[in-house]
Amino acid sequence: MENFPIPVKQDISAENQAIFTNLEGMVGFVPNLYAVFAHSEHALGNYLTLQNGKSSLRAKEREVINLVVSQLNECLYCLSAHTAFAKMNGFNEEQILEIRKANISFDSKLDALAKLVKAIVLGKGHVAAEVLENFYAAGYNKGSLVDVNMVIGDKIITNYLHALTEIPVDWPIAVALEEEHA
Template sequence: MINFQVPTKETVSPTNQAIFEQLEKKVGFLPNLYATYAHSENALKNHLDFSAVNTSLNNKEKEVVNLAVSQVNECLYCLAAHTAIGKMSGFTDEQILEIRKGQASFDNKLDALAKLAKNVTENRGKTDPAVIENFFNSGYTKENLVDTIELVGLKTISNYLHRTTGVPVDFPSAPELKLTTIS
């Protein structure tokens, strides 16, 4: 992996400096991955704007998608960040681990969402029709489907940015996920 430096406030454009200040006030610190977007004059603002768009998914549902996608894409940074955010959203440690596996036995609707997010990501959009049918049967709509796929894309961008740059994770590490295999 290349040695990809995290930019500091002094090394980015005035536009990105202002965004850094806003993020520090909102989050309490400047996450390294957000800072990494600032290597581009436009990417950080674009990412934050896209992250803030209206969606039919609530915050808990968005975290289900973020966790499932980040697990499939093996992004340690996003898994750490969204484990912390998932806890703030009301998920337990056990529920977060289950969501990362692409399921949520504790809630049928979230289970269908986790399965969809995992399947879309694993199959790069060639989603299993049975997974889509289960999603709709659990009460989700076509609007929810489109918004979920949009969120999968957004999270994948962050996953890829971290996987490519390897900038240090500045959130508490997510627990290792032990996947069971059938022999």
């Protein structure tokens, strides 16, 4: 595949330049995957609106979803970025590996969430009644289910964009799982 260019600030729209400036202030740099969105006049702003939208889910829950989806979609870029974010949200390396395997021993509620996310992704939205019942029994509700689906959609967007562009990972590289298929 030919190298996909990563836009630089002077080559993008004024609207996207302003977003780049905000990202530099928040993250310290413009991550390559966010920069790729700027090839489109509106995609970066639209994506950030989706990603930063209000949710009933806590930051840790969102990172569980991000890690499980990225693992299943084999997106090294998102696995690497969300490993860093998961650490910022208080997860340690061992917990992150458990999350990626959707087999969480340290928190039963997060385990029910991870198992639901894995079932949704593998089943393309179709899940066994038992998985959904376990999710609700763990303390989630129908609104939570909708919010989980929103975060899954968000992560599929970036996983697929990375697969299409194969841009370089500019985060510390996530370690590979020992088991090939988590």
